Amino acid sequence: MSADPDSPDHHNPPAPSWRARLAARFGVYGHVPRMFRQIWTCSPALTLTSIALRLVQAIQPPLALYVGKLIVDEVIRTSTHAAPSGSLPDWLLHGPATRLEGWIALEFALIILSDLTSRAIVLVDGLLNERYINSVSLALMGHSATLDLQQFESSTLQDLLERARRQASGRNNLLVQLFNIAQTAVTALTLAIGVVAFAPWMVLVLVIALLPSAAGEAHFNAEGYRLIRAKTAERREMEYLRHVGASAEHAKELKLFGLGDFLVGRFRAAAATVLEQNRRLALRRFVWSGAFAAIGSVAYYGVYLVIVWDTVRGRFTVGDLTFLSGSFLRLHSLLSSLLLGITQTAGQAQYLNDFFAFLDLRPSITAPAIALPFPSPIRQGIRFENVGFRYPGTDRWAIRHLDLTIGARETVALVGENGAGKTTIVKLLTRLYDPDEGRITVDGVPLRDMDLNDLRAHIGVIFQDFVRYSLTASENIAVGRITALADTQRIKAAAHEGLADDVVARLPMGYDQPLGKRVANGRELSGGEWQKIAISRAYMRDADLLILDEPTAALDARAESDVFERLRALRHGKAALVISHRFSTVRTADRIVVLEHGRILQAGTHEQLLAQGGRYAELFALQAAGYQ
Numbered sequence: 001m002s003a004d005p006d007s008p009d010h011h012n013p014p015a016p017s018w019r020a021r022l023a024a025r026f027g028v029y030g031h032v033p034r035m036f037r038q039i040w041t042c043s044p045a046l047t048l049t050s051i052a053l054r055l056v057q058a059i060q061p062p063l064a065l066y067v068g069k070l071i072v073d074e075v076i077r078t079s080t081h082a083a084p085s086g087s088l089p090d091w092l093l094h095g096p097a098t099r100l101e102g103w104i105a106l107e108f109a110l111i112i113l114s115d116l117t118s119r120a121i122v123l124v125d126g127l128l129n130e131r132y133i134n135s136v137s138l139a140l141m142g143h144s145a146t147l148d149l150q151q152f153e154s155s156t157l158q159d160l161l162e163r164a165r166r167q168a169s170g171r172n173n174l175l176v177q178l179f180n181i182a183q184t185a186v187t188a189l190t191l192a193i194g195v196v197a198f199a200p201w202m203v204l205v206l207v208i209a210l211l212p213s214a215a216g217e218a219h220f221n222a223e224g225y226r227l228i229r230a231k232t233a234e235r236r237e238m239e240y241l242r243h244v245g246a247s248a249e250h251a252k253e254l255k256l257f258g259l260g261d262f263l264v265g266r267f268r269a270a271a272a273t274v275l276e277q278n279r280r281l282a283l284r285r286f287v288w289s290g291a292f293a294a295i296g297s298v299a300y301y302g303v304y305l306v307i308v309w310d311t312v313r314g315r316f317t318v319g320d321l322t323f324l325s326g327s328f329l330r331l332h333s334l335l336s337s338l339l340l341g342i343t344q345t346a347g348q349a350q351y352l353n354d355f356f357a358f359l360d361l362r363p364s365i366t367a368p369a370i371a372l373p374f375p376s377p378i379r380q381g382i383r384f385e386n387v388g389f390r391y392p393g394t395d396r397w398a399i400r401h402l403d404l405t406i407g408a409r410e411t412v413a414l415v416g417e418n419g420a421g422k423t424t425i426v427k428l429l430t431r432l433y434d435p436d437e438g439r440i441t442v443d444g445v446p447l448r449d450m451d452l453n454d455l456r457a458h459i460g461v462i463f464q465d466f467v468r469y470s471l472t473a474s475e476n477i478a479v480g481r482i483t484a485l486a487d488t489q490r491i492k493a494a495a496h497e498g499l500a501d502d503v504v505a506r507l508p509m510g511y512d513q514p515l516g517k518r519v520a521n522g523r524e525l526s527g528g529e530w531q532k533i534a535i536s537r538a539y540m541r542d543a544d545l546l547i548l549d550e551p552t553a554a555l556d557a558r559a560e561s562d563v564f565e566r567l568r569a570l571r572h573g574k575a576a577l578v579i580s581h582r583f584s585t586v587r588t589a590d591r592i593v594v595l596e597h598g599r600i601l602q603a604g605t606h607e608q609l610l611a612q613g614g615r616y617a618e619l620f621a622l623q624a625a626g627y628q
């Protein structure tokens with residue numbers, strides 16, 4: 001992580017200081033304490049149980065080794081006496097070996113205990129891990145809801161989210177692995193204390209011999225992290241291609257256009273670069289780790305030789321020899337597995353960093369601490385005052401010098417060619433974005449001064465790319481006011497107003513019918529039928545301003561005319577903004593605003609605009625000619 005791969009000059013980063021290098025090596029673990037706090041809040045009882053069980057498990061190996069030493073010493077001591085006569089039961093019950101029996105019984109008890117605790121650990125960790133993964137998913141979803149649309153549209157956030165999601169994927173068993181590392185560390189420490197009591201220098205030699213391995217692993221961890229960050233865009237592309245290439249919603253077009261091979265080729269190309277770099281790193285890691293590990297093994301056998309020599313010389317008993325060589329062998333393998341564990345978890349801990357980095361993102365569209373309520377009902381109207389807006393990362397004005405008023409009881413239609421800025425006006429009105437210039441007010445109260453939830457609660461908006469939820473028909477309508485999910489009457493009334501009641505009546509399971517192809521027993525609807533469901537959502541709100549962004553594009557002519565007849569009747573006395581390319585819809589509005597390149601070109605009633613003979617009349621004539 002010595003260079004930020006997102007920065008343009010990451011090919012030639014300045015030489016990092018040793019502090020930066022150290023931070024890069026171990027920085028991946030920076031968020032582990034925060035993760036433990038999160039685990040703790042998932043279940044203090046399970047966390048404590050897991051820690052207690054692991055402590056018990058951790059001190060068992062040194063204990064077992066020490067008891068083994070006592071048994072060997074005792075066997076040697078008793079075997080110097082005359083060989084016992086009689087059978088094994090006689091010897092056990094009456095012989096001079098009661099101490100030996102005690103040690104053997106203790107060793108047996110330790111083995112049983114070890115077996116029980118390891119099973120209990122699997123159980124407790126499994127339960128805890130599941131809760132933790134759920135809490136990660138909840139945190140991701142909860143925090144996503146607070147972020148701005150503009151943040152979601154940035155590719156940097158997409159990358160971060162892609163990496164953060166891995167933390168919630170369940171494949172990531174970081175919790176269990178970190179607990180294992182802690183347990184191994186406690187065992188290694190207890191063993192080391194035992195060995196230190198006999199010969200402190202042995203532990204020192206072993207630790208020093210493992211230092212190159214530790215440094216190597218830390219280096220390769222940092223390399224791996226850098227590689228993953230640098231390749232996030234490719235990974236995201238692979239994820240996308242996998243989704244497009246293997247999902248029901250894309251199957252129709254993929255077949256008809258014969259895109260299968262094209263997608264496979266693109267995936268192969270993206271995968272190849274990631275694979276190649278990973279392969280090179282893995283090979284280098286293999287060679288260096290092997291060499292470093294050999295240093296550890298040489299040191300281990302050197303020390304082992306000295307222990308044997310000291311036993312032959314009589315400095316150590318045979319029991320000491322079994323304890324020391326056993327401890328030493330164990331210590332060597334524990335320290336190696338500790339390193340390996342750290343290596344494996346470092347890869348996963350990076351996702352932890354990304355997960356918390358995502359949680360630390362703050363939305364830029366916020367409400368003031370003391371926010372004003374939405375002026376309901378609207379008395380004067382909604383005003384755009386000299387509004388200008390550029391999408392982040394672009395230098396073209398999507399809207400500029402825009403002055404527009406929507407009267408309190410007025411239905412305004414926005415027309416204009418593709419890209420004229422119609423949808424952008426809706427996004428600004430709902431504060432999905434904030435204008436760069438000018439301001440938008442409702443009855444003189446600036447949108448920025450209002451409570452965000454209150455603002456959005458008073459506006460009913462259906463975008464042209466509304467969401468088709470894989471939920472029941474009833475839920476699909478209720479999403480317009482999710483707090484009224486149980487209010488069947490309200491849902492039915494909204495369905496009636498949005499013309500969805502006929503659609504629902506034809507479904508075998510009525511309002512309880514799951515919609516879409518993703519769910520069991522799901523029924524797919526036609527484009528127009530979906531649109532009627534979406535329009536009904538808008539009627540779930542008792543909105544002061546209703547916005548329909550091309551709501552009728554997929555409706556047949558009769559349905560479209562019905563929708564607007566109802567809109568006029570039901571919106572009686574309330575403001576509405578309608579975006580449409582169909583002049584049959586547009587002409588019924590109280591006022592029509594013609595947009596071009598983010599500015600107002602003309603405004604007036606259908607008749608006035610026709611009489612003016614400008615762009616509106618031209619576009620109207622074009623469409624009318626199409627019907628002749």
Ligand SMILES: Nc1ncnc2c1ncn2[C@@H]1O[C@H](COP(=O)(O)OP(=O)(O)OP(=O)(O)O)[C@@H](O)[C@H]1O
Pocket residue numbers: 153391392394398416417418419420421422423424425
């Ligand atoms: N998220 C975005 N990021 C950058 N530019 C955008 C974004 N959304 C829209 N634009 C640009 O802003 C301009 C206005 O877009 P807008 O969606 O408001 O047009 P529109 O009038 O609704 O068009 P249409 O009739 O095709 O729906 C267009 O030039 C478009 O390319």
